[in-house]
Amino acid sequence: MSVVIETPNSPRTRNQANWEKYGWLFMRISGPLLIVLVFTHLVVNLVLGEGIKAIDFAFVAGKWADPFWQYWDMAMLWLAMIHGTNGMRTIVNDYTERVKVRTALNTSLWAVCALLILLGTLVIFTFDPCPAGAAADLLPSFCPALTS
Amino acid sequence: MAEQAIAEVETFQVTLMIRRFDPEADQEPKWVDYDVQMFGTDRVLDALHKIKWEVDGSLTFRRSCAHGVCGSDAMRINGRNRLACKTLIKDLDISQPIYVEPIKGLPVEKDLIVNMEPFYKAYRDINPFLIASGTPDKERLQSPEDRARYDDTTKCILCAACTSSCPVFWTDGQYFGPAAIVNAHRFIFDSRDEGAQVRLDILNDKEGVWRCRTTFNCTEACPRGIEVTKAIAEVKQAILRGRP
Amino acid sequence: MVTMPAGTLYRGKVGMWSWVLHRISGVGIFFFLLVHILDTALVRVSPEAYNAVIAVYKTPIIGIAELGLVGAILFHGLNGLRVIAVDFWAQGTKYQAAMFWAIIVITIVLVAAFTPVHLARVFG
Numbered sequence: 001m002s003v004v005i006e007t008p009n010s011p012r013t014r015n016q017a018n019w020e021k022y023g024w025l026f027m028r029i030s031g032p033l034l035i036v037l038v039f040t041h042l043v044v045n046l047v048l049g050e051g052i053k054a055i056d057f058a059f060v061a062g063k064w065a066d067p068f069w070q071y072w073d074m075a076m077l078w079l080a081m082i083h084g085t086n087g088m089r090t091i092v093n094d095y096t097e098r099v100k101v102r103t104a105l106n107t108s109l110w111a112v113c114a115l116l117i118l119l120g121t122l123v124i125f126t127f128d129p130c131p132a133g134a135a136a137d138l139l140p141s142f143c144p145a146l147t148s
Numbered sequence: 149m150a151e152q153a154i155a156e157v158e159t160f161q162v163t164l165m166i167r168r169f170d171p172e173a174d175q176e177p178k179w180v181d182y183d184v185q186m187f188g189t190d191r192v193l194d195a196l197h198k199i200k201w202e203v204d205g206s207l208t209f210r211r212s213c214a215h216g217v218c219g220s221d222a223m224r225i226n227g228r229n230r231l232a233c234k235t236l237i238k239d240l241d242i243s244q245p246i247y248v249e250p251i252k253g254l255p256v257e258k259d260l261i262v263n264m265e266p267f268y269k270a271y272r273d274i275n276p277f278l279i280a281s282g283t284p285d286k287e288r289l290q291s292p293e294d295r296a297r298y299d300d301t302t303k304c305i306l307c308a309a310c311t312s313s314c315p316v317f318w319t320d321g322q323y324f325g326p327a328a329i330v331n332a333h334r335f336i337f338d339s340r341d342e343g344a345q346v347r348l349d350i351l352n353d354k355e356g357v358w359r360c361r362t363t364f365n366c367t368e369a370c371p372r373g374i375e376v377t378k379a380i381a382e383v384k385q386a387i388l389r390g391r392p
Numbered sequence: 393m394v395t396m397p398a399g400t401l402y403r404g405k406v407g408m409w410s411w412v413l414h415r416i417s418g419v420g421i422f423f424f425l426l427v428h429i430l431d432t433a434l435v436r437v438s439p440e441a442y443n444a445v446i447a448v449y450k451t452p453i454i455g456i457a458e459l460g461l462v463g464a465i466l467f468h469g470l471n472g473l474r475v476i477a478v479d480f481w482a483q484g485t486k487y488q489a490a491m492f493w494a495i496i497v498i499t500i501v502l503v504a505a506f507t508p509v510h511l512a513r514v515f516g
Contacts (some may be wrong), residue, residue: 028476042465055449057443091415144440229403250399364406364407365407373486377407381485384479
């Protein structure tokens with residue numbers, strides 16, 4: 001009985017639009033930036049002061065009252081999402097064999113990425129630190145006391 | 149005393165576990181074990197010969213020069229890509245069976261023989277020959293410094309130990325692979341060659357140097373000691389610079 | 393039909409294992425990032441909703457898992473710098489193994505220093 005040996009390596013396809021170089025460079029530029037952004041984020045939120053114990057609505061509101069942290073978190077959001085999605089894309093490209101599966105996975109990855117970047121950015125910049133009708137003890141100290 | 153030491157080469161019993169596959173009989177590869185008596189001066193290739201000549205003539209593997217030059221007998225020995233003719237049995241842990249398998253990522257044809265065509269295709273694709281204009285009256289001169297730039301990558305014997313040790317190549321055979329990039333490096337950084345831009349363009353491909361994840365398996369596997377990962381890094385930098 | 397023979401696991405050295413760890417930590421951080429953006433987005437819903445979800449991060453099991461997350465982020469970040477050194481620094485390929493072990497030591501030391509501080513808050 002004879003067995004047909006499959007050729008797992010189909011011939012190379014050439015002359016596609018090539019963004020790989022820019023993707024590769026982006027990972028190496030965003031990486032060091034993310035180290036600064038994320039490591040600072042971890043130290044400020046988890047090490048300094050009361051650490052995780054102190055994190056609540058008032059903590060976030062206090063941070064985002066300062067545009068510095070708004071832009072800090074926005075940069076972190078954008079760079080981390082694109083860096084992460086591009087990394088996931090590399091993994092998908094390495095381990096998927098069928099073109100349809102690959103395209104479907106990569107399309108969903110970038111759709112999720114765009115959606116979360118949009119959501120996150122909107123949240124950072126439309127955020128109201130003193131929402132009307134909220135219990136006063138949950139709000140940051142700078143909110144005007146609600147008199148009823 | 150000295151004479152005695154020469155006369156008595158140590159011998160030992162070793163077990164070889166060989167990954168065998170007969171396309172006419174087997175559905176999938178299987179491990180087969182062989183016990184052989186070997187000498188301290190023997191290499192894995194000698195053990196394979198002994199099995200083929202004395203135990204089972206159907207054992208199939210490639211070898212030609214048997215001295216680490218032709219690059220025919222790259223195989224996976226105890227989980228690592230090695231040339232069978234350069235691996236001394238006494239250097240392996242002989243208290244355990246020695247596992248011998250075909251190199252990974254290329255289609256197995258029979259036993260330890262794989263189809264090398266996808267590997268050679270990638271090699272051909274990078275134009276592995278001198279591209280130079282004009283017909284010189286005398287030899288093309290080159291300074292020792294210029295020659296030193298690509299000295300390391302001239303040593304390749306195309307055994308495929310590097311390419312078939314690359315995790316990216318295993319899962320995506322479209323990747324050019326370390327050997328093709330090493331051989332492109334050999335001409336890209338040759339001052340007499342004029343085809344560098346063409347080769348840099350070819351390797352700037354979706355399946356080119358950017359797929360390298362610097363796992364160093366290739367550098368570690370190379371029987372010629374070529375610093376493969378370093379050569380690939382130099383090609384990456386040349387593409388970014390736009391010139392060698 | 394014959395598929396690729398599985399055979400033994402390739403016995404690569406630290407370069408290969410650093411790549412495996414980089415991938416695993418990267419995927420882990422990516423999925424945490426998705427969750428983290430969604431939970432932070434709750435500040436836009438109401439203070440109560442955000443505080444309720446963030447309280448989960450302060451429970452013992454998640455609190456301990458956060459140590460793993462911090463370790464993964466440290467390793468992934470530092471190993472990323474190692475990869476950049478291999479790609480751009482002429483001596484990078486020579487010292488890649490030494491750099492890997494340095495990263496492992498730094499990661500372990502920092503996580504070990506952070507552990508008592510963090511757990512005292514989680515269990516305190």
